[in-house]
Amino acid sequence: NAGVTQTPKFQVLKTGQSMTLQCAQDMNHNSMYWYRQDPGMGLRLIYYSASEGTTDKGEVPNGYNVSRLNKREFSLRLESAAPSQTSVYFCASSEGWTGTGLTGELFFGEGSRLTVL
Amino acid sequence: KNQVEQSPQSLIILEGKNCTLQCNYTVSPFSNLRWYKQDTGRGPVSLTIMTFSENTKSNGRYTATLDADTKQSSLHITASQLSDSASYICVVSAGGSYIPTFGRGTSLIVHP
Numbered sequence: 001n002a003g004v005t006q007t008p009k010f011q012v013l014k015t016g017q018s019m020t021l022q023c024a025q026d027m028n029h030n031s032m033y034w035y036r037q038d039p040g041m042g043l044r045l046i047y048y049s050a051s052e053g054t055t056d057k058g059e060v061p062n063g064y065n066v067s068r069l070n071k072r073e074f075s076l077r078l079e080s081a082a083p084s085q086t087s088v089y090f091c092a093s094s095e096g097w098t099g100t101g102l103t104g105e106l107f108f109g110e111g112s113r114l115t116v117l
Numbered sequence: 118k119n120q121v122e123q124s125p126q127s128l129i130i131l132e133g134k135n136c137t138l139q140c141n142y143t144v145s146p147f148s149n150l151r152w153y154k155q156d157t158g159r160g161p162v163s164l165t166i167m168t169f170s171e172n173t174k175s176n177g178r179y180t181a182t183l184d185a186d187t188k189q190s191s192l193h194i195t196a197s198q199l200s201d202s203a204s205y206i207c208v209v210s211a212g213g214s215y216i217p218t219f220g221r222g223t224s225l226i227v228h229p
Binding site: 041044090 | 216
């Protein structure tokens with residue numbers, strides 16, 4: 001079972017370069033999320049998509065953009081990378097809203113390790 | 118503002134020993150609380166889910182408790198193994214919200 005797949009796993013950028021992190025899930029989940037994880041800070045939400053066709057800002061959206069390409073795919077773009085964006089990025093998905101309410105369980109990818117020089 | 122606080126920040130124990138991790142939350146309205154395990158270099162994986170009416174739930178050597186009155190949860194690990202070395206993250210979901218609130222995690226190291 002693939003679950004949530006992120007690409008690339010590792011990336012080194014120079015300040016000012018742009019790149020896109022790709023995420024795809026095969027669980028037919030409605031909601032998808034992008035988090036960043038830094039030492040001592042825990043996981044912080046960048047953007048999320050509650051359902052196909054919608055996206056919303058999270059706690060730390062500055063410097064990022066997202067696209068919910070279809071129900072399976074949710075990409076994160078850095079338009080002009082900065083050293084402060086050096087981090088491990090995690091994509092996650094969840095069922096979202098069901099007939100009995102929000103399920104809450106998040107399924108995570110393996111992470112994308114980004115270094116900005 | 119919804120918050121989740123975990124303690125201790127880090128913990129070192131010997132293999133075979135028990136330990137307990139704590140989680141205090143101020144999330145309203147409460148929907149559920151999950152404990153996730155994150156191995157080094159991997160994404161977090163859910164261990165247990167606790168809803169309002171549940172006090173205790175076990176998953177093998179992991180036992181989670183919930184006191185909804187005091188808004189506290191604990192994760193007890195019995196007879197620890199080297200493979201238990203990981204970060205344990207408490208995550209609380211509010212009713213009607215798509216955005217769960219994360220604690221910063223407890224880093225557990227199990228020494229042989």
